[in-house]
Amino acid sequence: MAQTETTSLPIAAPRVRSGARAATWLGVAPFFLFALMFLIGPTFMLLIGAFQDAEGQFTLANMAKLLQPNIVSAYWISIKVSAASAVLGAAFGFGLAYAAVLGGLPRFVRPVLMTFSGVASNFAGIPLSFAFLATLGRLGLVTVLLMELFGFNLYRTGFNLLSFWGLTLTYLYFQIPLMVLILAPALDGLKPEWREASSILGASGWQYWRHVAFPVLWPAILGTTLLLFANAFGAVATAYALTGSSLNIVTILLYAQIRGDVLHDQNLGYALALGMILITGISNGAYILLRARAERWLR
Amino acid sequence: MKPNRIGPWIAIALGALYFLLPLIGTFEFSLRMRRGEYSFDAYQVVLADPRFQSSVAYSALLAVATIVIGILLILPTAYWIRLKLPRLAPVVEFITLMPLIIPPIVLVFGYLRFYNSSSFLPMTGNVRATDLLLTFGYVVLSLPYMYRAIDTGLRAIDVRTLTEAAESLGASRATILFRVILPNVRSAVLSGAFLTFAIVIGEFVLGSLLNRPVFASYMQLVGANRAYEPAALAIIAFVVTWGCMGLIQVFGRARYMARAEKG
DSSP states (O other): OOOOOTTTSOSSOOOOOHHHHHHHHHTTHHHHHHHIIIIIHHHHHHHHHHTBOTTSOBOSHHHHHTTSHHHHHHHHHHHHHHHHHHHHHHHHHHHHHHHHHHSOOOTTHHHHHHHHHHHHHHOOSHHHHHHHHHHHSTTOHHHHHHHHHHOOOGGGGTOOTTSHHHHHHHHHHHHHHHHHHHHHHHHHTSOHHHHHHHHHTTOOHHHHIIIIIHHHHHHHHHHHHHHHHHHHHTOOHHHHHHHTTSSOOHHHHHHHHHHHOTTSOHHHHHHHHHHHHHHHHHHHHHHHHHHHHHTTTOO | OOOOOHHHHHHHHHHHHHHHHHHHHHHHHHTOOSTTSOOSHHHHHHHHOHHHHHHHHHHHHHHHHHHHHHHHHHHHHHHHHHHTOGGGHHHHHHHHHHHHHSOHHHHHHHHHHHTSTTSSSOGGGSHHHHHHHHHHHHHHHHHHHHHHHHHHHHHTSOHHHHHHHHHHTTOOHHHIIIIIIHHHTHHHHHHHHHHHHHHHHHOOHHHHHTTOOOHHHHHHHHHHHOSSHHHHHHHHHHHHHHHHHHHHHHTTHHHHHHHHTTO
């Protein structure tokens, strides 16, 4: 986050007694204690468990066991669903945000879209899966209407809500709004002067986007896409309520492992969790870094 | 230069279609319980179910506890960081973003290992302690949003001057925090609070894996066993989420979050 701390920095901190300094640090102690006990500590224990065997000895065997076909395929399906929903969510979210911010539409469009996006980005999990089942399931409104009005059998085409594309389509319901929420302010940061200046210099619309707007926007777009990826990768409830255990994605496998040790190996479960942290950590870590970069132009 | 408006209109129309169809479909489905005519039977069945009432009450109570603990933890920390330890700000900010990196399912897995019945602090061994652990877990999940909302609120006021003015009038630390600072960042705190409420009321993984009767677990159970009630529940959940977001708007979300969400 961009911080302009000049007003709140002490001008010249007077030398304080060490007791007073300890008291200063005491002010943040509860927060750090909380973070240690309920965020860092438990996660760290999992990481250690991932490198231990059942007797608590150090081993790399759990990492090797992650290469079992069913685990690799679970990761792979998760990555595919997350990537598809992130890329499509970013593309459609960009389109919507662009239309509302720069599309020259009536004024009411933007606040309506932003409010709705705030709701929809939080409307995930169990109820979202119910909504899609009621709409595109075998007896859902759209399925039935297509059949009655056009004699078109959606499920005859090979479409199935409880599948890769069904899950992706459902995830988009919270992915697109999240993209809109983050990108709309970034599009606001594109100053009209830049566009005017480039058209005075003879640039076409395409050249303006290629050489001015896109270089300013790409960290926000790429960063948010990575955020969406991690967002989908860690999601459990939507997929669980939608597909039960019929789609073998990694969060559902981990859920089943925590519930009933389906892998018959506690430590392999920890390794599974470690793999998830690595993937979400890399993509969200990159998002956090890109976010700082995105703010450089968008003040 | 007049931009071409056909493209934007198409985008908005397609978006509206995609976002409204599932809501319409769900609503229509929820009315189909009585054969041959539309009725609100599914809603009556759901609302009259004692497990619905108790799970909603339980989740709402947890949400309120999460908000109170979250404010008590984050407001003093964010205030203290601004006032005395600005160089710690990046560290604290990073910690508050960690829940985005660690998926909730991994977090709760960690809890089950860290606080199991043979650990140094067997919080999962006792129902009340599990409730507390669940609440703390929710505080962790809300950290990114709550910290950001409060920190953005604090940035908009002059913390140092307010503190010095209050100190020179003899106010204690607690008085400064809760009677001077808090009222000044009230709308930021409230927007964080409503967002937290919306998150907690629909949260499934933590509650389900810690075996507590949260609302989302009830929804999952109904979804697995009933036909029309789930659609009614989805509509109810949507209305609740909408209510929380509406309240955020009312309490000046636009002012604070517009800046926060630039990131």
